[in-house]
Amino acid sequence: MSTDNEEYVYDEATGEWVSAGALAARQAAASSVEVRDSVGNLLADGDSVTLVKDLKVKGAGTTLKRGTVIKSIRLTGDEQEIDCKYEGIKGLVLRAEFVKKN
Incomplete structure (x- = not known):
């Protein structure tokens, strides 16, 4: 884990710990359809x-x-x-x- 104050969450799809902001951005991109x-x-x-x-x-x-x-x-x-x-x-x-x- 990092020493900064950013919250990390476990992404079950990839099996990685990622920042909450990065996970939210990834989910928003996946849910938007053209x-x-x-x-x-x-x-x-x-x-x-x-x-x-x-x-x-x-x-x-x-x-x-x-x-x-x-x-x-x-x-x-x-x-x-x-x-x-x-x-x-x-x-x-x-x-x-x-x-x-x-």
Whole structure:
């Protein structure tokens, strides 16, 4: 151990003693995911996207047409899914491969 005042914790994933700050930074980097649209653009919370193909919405009995604009998306933590709102459809989750950033 070091003689400085920094706290060290045991990282079970690597089997090493590391500083608490370094472990927190490593875990934050591992938990952040990059969500990319169908053409490779990086998506972020609040972006607007356009559908690139017709999608049947399960449970709603409707089809969202290609070219439909979805405003103010939210990232879910999954690199392939985005959460969004659209009139008349609650809890709409789209796959990132079917949208293009505006």
